Amino acid sequence: MTIDKTFDPATIEARWYPHWEQSGLFRPERGEAEPFTIVIPPPNVTGSLHIGHALDNTLQDILVRHARLQGKDALWVVGTDHAGIATQMVVERNLGAQGIKRQELGRDGFIEKVWEWKAESGGQITRQLRRLGASCDWANERFTMDEGFSKAVVKVFVELYRQGLLYRDKRLVNWDPHFRTAISDLEVETKEINGKFWHLAYPLADGSGTITVATTRPETLLADMAVAVHPEDERYTALIGKKVKLPITGRLIPIVADEHADPALGSGAVKITPGHDFNDFEVGVRAGIKPAEMLNMLDAEAKITQTADGLIPIDLIGMDRFEARDWIVKLLEEDGILLKVEDRVIQTPYGDRSGVVIEPWLTDQWYVDAKTLAGPALEAVRSGAIRVVPETWKKTWYQWLENIQPWCVSRQLWWGHQIPVWYGPKKTGPRTTVESSDRANLEPFVAATEEEATELARAYYGSEFAVLTSDDAPWTTEPGQGFDVETTVSEQEHYVPVTIHRDPDVLDTWFSSALWPFGTLGWPEQTETLKRHYPNDVLISGFDILFFWDARMAMQGLHFMKEVPWKTLYLHGLVRAPDGSKMSKSKGNTVDPLGLIDKYGADALRFTLAAMESQGRDIKLDEKRVEGYRNFATKLWNAARFAQSNGIGGSTTIEPPKATLAVNKWILGEAVRTIQALDLALADLRYDEAANTIYHFVWSQFCDWYLELIKPVLSPGNAPSSVGAEPVEAPSFSSADGEEGSAAPFDCPPAAGAQDRLRQAQGERGGVEADETRAVAGWVLDQILILLHPFMPFITEELWHALAARDHDIIVAKWPMADARALDPEASAEVEWLIRAVQGIRATRSELNVPPGARLPMYARGAGETTLARLAANAAPLGRMARVEIAEGEAAPGGAAQIVVDEATFVLPLEGVIDLAAEKARLEKAAQAAEKEAASLSGRLGNPSFVEKAKPEAVAKAREDHAAKAAEAERLRAALARLG
Known part of the structure; x- marks a missing residue:
């Protein structure tokens, strides 16, 4: 087809992506080929494409398309994450707009609404990934809540529990009072807030004085359990072991020695509230306070609740934490406890979705023994079984895994993988059970199904009990509240009915996504896909989820598959604003990748991100760069139009065509060097080097120089003035008047009577050279399209078909081999000399304001034999491209420009040309x-x-x-x- 004059990315993108997907070309049948596997970091099902997604998925697609071109069985696993809290929030908000609360629907009804929402609106980001050109295996798309994946999640939970690596414990968590659930560190945003620092005088219980503490949260004194001082702080040595009478509640608490107290900070004494501060929790444990004994003064909505000792004044019960703060400060001031108040900037945690202040909260949750699982993941990186790129992230990997804490995996939500645990009353004897008010004191039955849990319960209780099941758990998340288990004997008096209740909590989203590298391949079933594609080859990930996802995949993959999940972990940086600042909606400096695609095309955006992706550095994205690479695509488009208009089409051979002209030998050699450099860059995951290598070859060497140099060869009727060719000589002949002709260079006029024969010889020579040049140019252009395809898939597919009738699409073409036989050092040296000469002359003319149309004589001073031969062979292109005429002898005295190229100095007389x-x-x-x-x-x-x-x-x-x-x-x- 004829290549249009105008390059229109939108039309091309709309045509080719559906064709690739519908033709199954993202996963061609290559069962016997070498496998290559990448799993996509599953975006939230609620999400939309942001610039970070665009970077991450562009880098993956480059590797997948490259592997596909290499003939590999390339699998790019695609899917989305159910995103527990985010999805529940979206659906609740939609229901709220209709005046419906999820509690009115009940759990099953609400989950049904979530699935309805997913079917209608949950595929936005996958549609947007298609706009980017992501060549994922959409035919086998996965979802972290689909049936097969859920089976894997349940199996992992059950097996970890039975292996003693998953347990229920009372610890502090990040608690979101709005959503009433524990959240991960990743979902906490720390902000600097202008706050206060209150200095309080706690009276000693024996009446001998006071000890001063300072706090940013005076309300938490209701649950204080100690005051800590540094063991070597001489001011307080005599007080260690004494007691303090806590204001308002009157509770007596000890003064303990702990290095957490910094003598140089404030008074050196610190109030310890282990149930509401992560550091205080550790101090409390070191002081011998058991988590079960730690006081909790807040309910799930962060309102004041009564503590176990019942000492909180009734007026405070049910009061919001910040309202209670004002009330307590007023009491402290009235009682003379408040010494002074300082203004201070406080690092305050906020829920990234709820926007409320996060509360450290003491609850019973399910935990994974991350310390044990981390050992093999540490060793995998140390041994090189997992290659981390860039290597600078190894240190961070080691530091985090060596100091890893138990992983809280339970969430108080409805949407997600419901924890496969059923609880029943503890059996205390024949026909008797004990009443309980807390799940922590019930008997858990951990099983993959309700039927299996029931069998476990029957085995536990024995034949004298009848086991019933219920999904309606009668407990709440507030500590101290639960349900009483009735142990009434039935009328028949031959059994006692007991009911086991399903745990209403769900699993942390990261728990399920940690299984992504093998759960998406069919595990726990031993599928052929799993056997072929695990371990994966590469994981492309932002460094910001190194701990929350990458490390956990390594832990779970090594534990359950006994192999690393991927051989290489590539961590890219963030995409920042042009000034280097972090993008945020509040700053108004975010970039919409879809807007850039609409404006410049997906190819331009992809190439920009690849060219700017330098290992270990963030990307400062400037729209001008995207515009520049759109211009690059346009230049390639115009080059292809030029080729087509001059009879250059697609190549018919995989191997480089034969060449005799130096310019053709040179471009073939440069193509081979480009292939070599590109192979090395992609092997080392140097995206910037790979993109810049192909960019330089296409823009400079092929378009700016090669196409310009071959124009005379391709022009019909023009005498061949081929770069690097020996001057065409007239053949020996006998003229009509009997004179013997002599060989003469082409640039010299032929002897009289020999013009026709010379013209015929030149025409034949020109035809051969033109045919050779068209074959070479077509072959090189094909290599360009294939090499560029992973970066710019749309324009390359369009031009691939425009230049020739093909029996296959470029997406499944063959990646070029770097054929060293195409290298010709002499030809390369000659053409590179010519380029340097033309560049030097052009630059000099420009700097000295020489009129563009002025043709200047050029004298060569100090030129050796090689340079003289090159001048003779390349007089025509020098004349055409540099507008100079090679002159013999020495330049006349006077003003002249001098250009040094190798050993020679080229002199351009300027008298009379410029002032x-x-x-x-x-x-x-x-x-x-x-x-x-x-x-x-x-x-x-x-x-x-x-x-x-x-x-x-x-x-x-x-x-x-x-x-x-x-x-x-x-x-x-x-x-x-x-x-x-």
Whole structure:
């Protein structure tokens, strides 16, 4: 087909993506080929494509498309995460708009609504990934709540429990009072808030004085259980072991020694509230306070509740925590306990979705023994079984896993994998059970199904009990509240009925996504896909989920599969605003990738992200870069149009065609070097190097030089002035008048009477050269399209079919081999010499304001034999591209420009072409101005006060400006020197 004059990305993208997907080309049948596997970091089902997703998935798609072109059985597992809290929030909000509360629907009814929402609206991000060009295996899309994956999740929970690696415990969690659930650290945002620092005088119980403590949360004194001082703080040595009478409640609490108390901070004494502060919890444990004994003064909505000792005043019960703070501060002030108040900026945790202050809260939750599971994951990185790229992240991996804490995996939600645990009353003897008010004191039955749990319960209770089941758990999340188990004997008096209740909590989203590398491949069934594609080859991940997802996948994969989940872990940085700041909606500097695709095309955005992805660095995304790579795509488009209009089509061979012309040998060699460099860059996951390698080859070598150099060869009727060809000689002949002709170079006019024969010889030579050049150009253009395809899939597929009738799409073409036989050092050296010469002459003409149309004589001074031969062979392209005519002898005295290329100096006389005196004056003035500005910037950068106190971006800008002005001054001085 004829290539359109205008490059229109939207039309191309709309045509090719459906074709690829519907034709099954994202997963061609290659059962015997070498497998290559990547699993997508599953985006939230509630999500929409943001620029971080665009980066992450572009990097994955480049590797998958590259592997597919290499003939591998490339599998890119795709799917979405059920995103427990996020999805529940969305559906609750939708129901709220209809005046419906989820409690009115009940658990089953609410979950049904969630599935309805997923069917209608939950596929937005997967549709957007298609816009990006992500070549995922959509035919086998997974979801963390689908039946097969849920089976894997339940099996892992049950097996970890039976192995003693999963247990229920009372510990502090991040509690979201709005959603009334525990949340992960990842869902907590820390903000700097202007707050207060209250200094309080706690009276000693023996009446001998007071001890001063300071706190940012005075309301928590209702649950204080100790005051800590440093064991070596001489001010308090005599007080250790004594008791303090707590204000308001009157509780007596001990003064304990603990290194957590910093003598240099405040008074050196710290109030300890182990049920409401993570550091205090550890101090309490070291002081011998058991978690079950720690006081909890807040309910699930962060309102004041009565503690176990019943000492909180009744007026405070049910009061919001911040309202209670004001009330308590007023009491402390009235009682003379409050000594002073300081203003202070406080690091405060907020729920990233609820927007409320997160509360450290003491609850019973399910935990995984992460410390035990972390051991093999640590060793996998140390041994090299998992390659981490860039290696700088290894240290972070080690530090976190070596200090890992128990992993809280339960959430108080309805949407998610319901925990496979049923509880019943503890059996205390024949026909008797004990009443309980807390799940922690009930007998758990952990099983994959209700039937299995019932069998476990029957085995536990014995034949004298009748076991019933219920999904309606009669307990709540508040400590101290639960249900009483009745132990009445039936009328028949031959059995006691007991009911086991399903745990209403669900599992942390990260618990299920940790199984993604093998759960998506069919595990626990031993499928062929699992056997072929586990372990995966590479995981592409943002560094920000290194702990929450990557490390947990390594832990679970090694534990259950006995192999690493992936051989390589690649961690990319963040996409930031052009000034380096973090993108956020509040700053208004976020970038919509779909908007960029609409404006510039998916190929341009993809190439931008790849070219800017430098290992270990964040990306400062500037829309101008996207525009620049859109221009790159347009240049390729126009190059293909030029090729097509000059009879250049797709190649018919995989191997490079034979070449005799130096320019063709050169471009074949450059293509091979590009393939070699690209292979190395992709093997090392150097996306920026890979993108810049192909960019330089396409833009500079192929479009700017090769196509320009071959234009005369392709022009019909033109005498062949091929780059690097020997001057065409007229054949020997006998003229009509009997004179013997002699061989003469093509550039010399032939002898009279020989014109027809010479023209015929030239035409034959030109035809052969044109055919060769078209074959070479077509082959190189094909290689360009294939090499560029992983980065720019749409334009390459379009041009692939436009240049020739193909029997396959480019997405399943064959990746080029770096055939060293195509390398010709002599030809490469000659063409590179020509390029340097043309560049030098052009730059000199531009710097000295030589009129573009002026043709200048060029004299060669000090040229060796090789250079003289190259001048003779390349006189025509030098004349056409640099607008010079090679002259013999020496240049006449006077002003002239001088260009040094290798050992030779090319002299261009400028008398009468430009005003030499005026040009020298202009250059001198410009050089002085640049030098003056560079000196000023150098002085500023040499001032320690500026470098230390100025903003980093201001210092960086000054350095950039200094480098630019210094280079400008150097260039202008060099131009002056060329004038002699």
